[in-house]
Amino acid sequence: xxxxxxxxxxxxxxxxxxxxxxxxxxxxxxxxxxxxxxxxxxxxxxxxxxxxxxxxxxxxxxxxxxxxxxxxxxxxxxxxxxxxxxxxxxxxxxxxxxxxxxxxxxxxxxxxxxxxxxxxxxxxxxxxxxxxxxxxxxxxxxxxxxxxxxxxxxxxxxxxxxxxxxxxxxxxxxxxxxxxxxxxxxxxxxxxxxxxxxxxxxxxxxxxxxxxxxxxxxxxxxxxxxxxxxxxxxxxxxxxxxxxxxxxxxxxxxxxxxxxxxxxxxxxxxxxxxxxxxxxxxxxxxxxxxxxxxxxxxxxxxxxx
Amino acid sequence: xxxxxxxxxxxxxxxxxxxxxxxxxxxxxxxxxxxxxxxxxxxxxxxxxxxxxxxxxxxxxxxxxxxxxxxxxxxxxxxxxxxxxxxxxxxxxxxxxxxxxxxxxxxxxxxxxxxxxxxxxxxxxxxxxxxxxxxxxxxxxxxxxxxxxxxxxxxxxxxxxxxxxxxxxxxxxxxxxxxxxxxxxxxxxxxxxxxxxxxxxxxxxxxxxxxxxxxxxxxxxxxxxxxxxxxxxxxxxxxxxxxxxxxxxxxxxxxxxxxxxxxxxxxxxxxxxxxxxxxxxxxxxxxxxxxxxxxxxxxxxxxxx
Numbered sequence: 084x085x086x087x088x089x090x091x092x093x094x095x096x097x098x099x100x101x102x103x104x105x106x107x108x109x110x111x112x113x114x115x116x117x118x119x120x121x122x123x124x125x126x127x128x129x130x131x132x133x134x135x136x137x138x139x140x141x142x143x144x145x146x147x148x149x150x151x152x153x154x155x156x157x158x159x160x161x162x163x164x165x166x167x168x169x170x171x172x173x174x175x176x177x178x179x180x181x182x183x184x185x186x187x188x189x190x191x192x193x194x195x196x197x198x199x200x201x202x203x204x205x206x207x208x209x210x211x212x213x214x215x216x217x218x219x220x221x222x223x224x225x226x227x228x229x230x231x232x233x234x235x236x237x238x239x240x241x242x243x244x245x246x247x248x249x250x251x252x253x254x255x256x257x258x259x260x261x262x263x264x265x266x267x268x269x270x271x272x273x274x275x276x277x278x279x280x281x282x283x284x285x286x287x288x289x290x291x292x293x294x295x296x297x298x299x300x301x302x303x304x305x306x307x308x309x310x311x312x313x314x315x316x317x318x319x320x321x322x323x324x325x326x327x328x329x330x331x332x333x334x335x336x337x338x339x340x341x342x343x344x345x346x347x348x349x350x351x352x353x354x355x356x357x358x359x360x361x362x363x364x365x366x367x368x369x370x371x372x373x374x375x376x377x378x379x380x381x382x383x384x385x386x387x388x
Numbered sequence: 389x390x391x392x393x394x395x396x397x398x399x400x401x402x403x404x405x406x407x408x409x410x411x412x413x414x415x416x417x418x419x420x421x422x423x424x425x426x427x428x429x430x431x432x433x434x435x436x437x438x439x440x441x442x443x444x445x446x447x448x449x450x451x452x453x454x455x456x457x458x459x460x461x462x463x464x465x466x467x468x469x470x471x472x473x474x475x476x477x478x479x480x481x482x483x484x485x486x487x488x489x490x491x492x493x494x495x496x497x498x499x500x501x502x503x504x505x506x507x508x509x510x511x512x513x514x515x516x517x518x519x520x521x522x523x524x525x526x527x528x529x530x531x532x533x534x535x536x537x538x539x540x541x542x543x544x545x546x547x548x549x550x551x552x553x554x555x556x557x558x559x560x561x562x563x564x565x566x567x568x569x570x571x572x573x574x575x576x577x578x579x580x581x582x583x584x585x586x587x588x589x590x591x592x593x594x595x596x597x598x599x600x601x602x603x604x605x606x607x608x609x610x611x612x613x614x615x616x617x618x619x620x621x622x623x624x625x626x627x628x629x630x631x632x633x634x635x636x637x638x639x640x641x642x643x644x645x646x647x648x649x650x651x652x653x654x655x656x657x658x659x660x661x662x663x664x665x666x667x668x669x670x671x672x673x674x675x676x677x678x679x680x681x682x683x684x685x686x687x688x689x690x691x692x693x
Binding site: 154155156157158162163181182183184185186187188189190191193194253256257258259260261262266267268269272285287290291292293296297299300304322323326327 | 461468491495573574592598609632
């Protein structure tokens with residue numbers, strides 16, 4: 084039976100292997116997408132998600148996460164939540180409620196506590212040291228670094244498509260800043276009959292284009308996954324350059340309802356894909372005019388994570 | 389020169405008059421849309437926005453607001469903010485920042501305080517009394533009442549389209565719950581070259597369809613404002629009934645780039661519209677199959693606000 088999974092950045096490789104195992108064994112797309120994201124949330128090597136996430140301006144690690152079920156269009160999300168192990172698991176638990184699917188700040192923390200979600204201090208001494216070094220040099224930062232959201236999209240044998248996301252957001256962000264990652268339509272979107280999409284990069288620019296929903300609209304209008312993703316990112320980048328003066332890094336992954344992937348990006352962007360008919364592989368996507376060029380990593384890509 | 393303004397619910401009538409004056413005098417669409425929303429935020433007769441807004445489960449009035457500039461696609465937004473007079477003014481002030489355009493909870497309050505936005509306790513003794521009466525009877529509520537967001541869309545003589553929104557959200561919502569109102573793509577969207585849209589009703593369902601951006605996509609594909617708004621609301625309602633078992637109240641207003649309006653709704657929905665060639669008028673929109681019927685209020689509409 085057909086299944087497929089795609090994840091953002093090299094950091095999603097191990098999670099992608101776990102998700103593939105679930106899907107190969109006729110598991111569920113929701114379980115697969117969430118397992119992929121959880122793997123990254125728990126990995127201390129990746130500093131933009133979960134444990135060892137990057138702190139805000141006050142030195143606190145506040146996390147965003149989202150989940151969407153393409154069968155029901157139900158979604159769950161948390162924004163600016165501190166002190167818990169897995170924003171994506173909390174987000175998923177909110178998806179099937181009648182109301183109150185998106186919770187932020189202290190309210191989200193009270194909910195997570197009431198449901199006995201595992202607590203964790205995600206700030207380590209090494210990351211705090213990095214924060215102390217950078218916070219007074221913030222004007223010298225050429226751009227916010229570490230804005231790398233993990234996103235997984237999964238299609239299972241039943242045809243269910245799900246999206247799951249998690250991030251610590253922009254390094255040195257203002258307290259209470261929420262990006263695109265927990266927002267259905269901006270950071271993710273999933274409809275099992277059409278396709279699913281999820282974005283990573285500078286959330287403020289992704290939100291200006293409601294980018295994941297834009298890709299969904301293009302798939303619905305008949306574009307291929309590759310065409311939908313690459314044209315949406317290209318056009319948003321061009322629009323923002325023209326009308327707002329600049330467009331920062333944006334990358335996007337999508338899966339159509341048959342599990343074929345598409346990628347759009349305005350920067351070098353590694354992603355990981357596996358499917359019933361394709362072994363797990365890390366690829367690099369590069370912007371190429373208004374399209375995208377996909378290739379296996381070469382020596383010049385070693386510094387991309 | 390052409391100008392136009394549209395607002396949700398009867399409560400937007402006085403604000404619509406203020407916005408019209410601004411636009412008639414060659415004022416700016418951002419000023420007009422925000423002035424319209426501010427009028428409702430300050431009016432003690434309307435219990436779903438600003439002053440006398442409806443409390444959450446803990447008896448606290450937490451507000452959401454958003455703003456978008458259709459020229460630049462810049463947006464600003466606050467979610468779950470307490471103790472300030474005007475969420476929409478705070479939202480607008482966030483729109484032209486490079487980063488950190490969407491702030492929630494304590495972080496949003498700290499920002500508003502730092503910028504000297506006017507503080508106000510929006511909870512009155514009468515509303516607190518209503519809260520005390522209802523909170524233990526919550527299971528008997530047939531649905532959440534008072535989920536009426538004020539939205540304004542304005543087109544000015546220069547062709548600039550702006551959207552502005554404000555709400556206290558669902559009555560007795562969970563602490564930290566954020567709805568569609570502050571979310572670009574869900575609660576509002578504006579692009580001066582195409583059109584603008586904004587939504588009111590049950591935010592959780594509006595977010596499932598990224599409804600304001602969906603209407604934008606339909607305008608972009610060539611539909612009229614009326615066709616785009618009515619078909620998007622009708623299709624989302626049908627999709628949610630089929631795939632999620634139910635769809636709650638949803639209404640949506642839009643303006644195309646020439647100031648012509650469209651409305652979509654699955655319930656009786658009053659709105660207010662004025663333009664360079666049309667006097668200010670309150671209208672009632674009713675669902676009519678997959679379209680919408682617009683008429684002047686009759687005696688049977690007196691209870692609709």
